[in-house]
Amino acid sequence: MNDRMDSLRQRWQALAPREQWLCLLVGLTLLSLLYVLLVADPLTRRIAEEDSQRRLAEARRLEATNTRLELQARLAADPNLPYQRAIEAADASREQILRRIDEQTSSLVSPSRMKVLLQDLLRRQPRLQMVGLQSFSTPLELPGAASVDADATSAAPGFYRHGLRLTLQGGYFDLLSYLQAVQDSGWRLHWDSLDYLIEDAGPDAARITLELHTLSRHAGWVGV
Template identity: 35%
Template sequence: MRARWQSLLERFAALSARERLLVTIALFAVIYQVADLVVLQHQARRVEALNAEIASARTEIRRLNDEQNVLSAGLQRDPVAKQRTAVELARQQIRQLQGQLDDATRAMISPRDMARFLEHLLSQEDALRLTRLKTLDPVPLLGEEPTRDRPDGLASAAVHRHAFEIDFDGDYFATLRYLRALEQLPWQFAWDSIDYEVIEYPRSAVRLRLHTLSLSEDWIGV
């Protein structure tokens, strides 16, 4: 193994300056792809589990809402105590599930904090320069808007997807430190994509796309 390594070093030294530069860039690209894959897979697993929990809670809320509507209709025709009790129980279950849904989204970083930390952590790296930070329009996670002004006073909470795009340029190692700093934040968010392009070695252009989830459609100060 040592002899093979020495042979590779000798072959590398025999290359022209241009060839050595191209080999170095290719090596950095491979290292970046491996690190990128590890970070994305870790975040994807965390967010996938949270999304499943949210989807399950939303499905149960819809089922209970449907059940409550049936019971309410029956109550209007035959206002007996048993049905009234069942309706109130359904309302309590809906409130409980909405509380669980709120707890699940609270584990995600807020849109306001996401924008703030994206810019703040990047400013800690002298070798990186921010060129653009864009917030995209919020989108209901399951393609539904919340039902407001319900006669029973209960709202069908919608989970909204708040997405960001951030563009910056700098060297590879500063970029890797920045990605690690984001990944170590105590809140959860989802990586959508990372575009990395070498402009003029060692400087590269990077675009991150990521999102967080919130029960609020508003950006709250972003």
Template identity: 30%
Template sequence: MKEKLKKLLARFDALNRRERIVVSVAVWLVVLFVMDTLAITPAQRQSGAMVKAITDKQAELVRSETELAGLRSQRAQDPDAAARARIAELQKRIAVIDDQLKNARTQIVPPEKMAGLLEQLLRRNKRLELVSLRSTAPESMGKAEGAAGADKGAPAQGKGPAEALYRQGMELTLSGSYADMLDYVVQIEQLPWKIFWGRLDMKVDEYPRARLVLNVYTLSLDKTWLSI
């Protein structure tokens, strides 16, 4: 293996400057393709599936609470055994969804901890340079109208309206080698809390160093901008 590597390096050294640049760029493009195929795309796909599951549950919670408010209003005007049975069914369903959402939230990184975790991982790799780190505007994942919207004159009893879910994000710009960037991405994936992947853009500054713009986010019930 060492002999083969020596021969390859000797052949590379024998190339003129223009040929070396062409070969270096080709190698770097292959490296980027491998990084995207093995690390980034699977992580983005997994993140998307989890976000969809959470937002679907949140939407189901809103629908159930809205229907429950309407039935309570109807029962107040005209008590009915079928309405009472449906109310009991909805209350059980809402409790189940609440538990599922609470469990999902325990797996997601809290917004106030995300910046610290990302910087902590960077400190483990001195070869990676943090060019910039900024928070991005919170994005609503679908506004929850809540149960009160079903009948303004009949507020829901017990729970309030379902809360809106927000995407709280950060954008990091890093400078370093492919290997160090891949290691950083893998470390983020291995965190005990889930951080979701957004946009990822990599450009070669001067081979073998590149610049990586990485957008990551978490989910929150709070619309407040993340502090850094």
């Protein structure tokens, strides 16, 4: 791998400045296509759909519970059997949805593991230096969440987006090696953005901002 990268670097240095800029433009176009493919991951859509169904199931369960309590107060009697069954069915549906979400997110790297993984892989790229690292954690906005009753939304366990924003300095081929190592790690990550800026120091010391995240049903956050 190192011999191949050295050969590519030598071929790069042998190019004229104009040819280097043309190659960089082609490379940046390929990176943009890779970013689009990685961001358009169908897993996020499936998770959002499952979580939306879970919230609707929670809303139905709360509605059935409120109806049962109202009848209980009015009639001073035992809970109405049909409503009790509706509550039990809603609970079972909710648990089933949660299990399906856990199964579908099992291949995603955990928030606590993500930072360690990215730093370990970065140490294997000596020509790529980290100059900044920020973390963020926000609730995941789901389609149709605004139409769900507020009480149901607060009662349902949330789904969270935990991410890191890395600022790196290095060359184009060093960045490609790092991205390939992350992809080959066996863990799934969601890529949000990639900014590649060539400053006065030249293409071998470009400023790179990389933002990516994972998903979890637990609030928490990725410590820095």
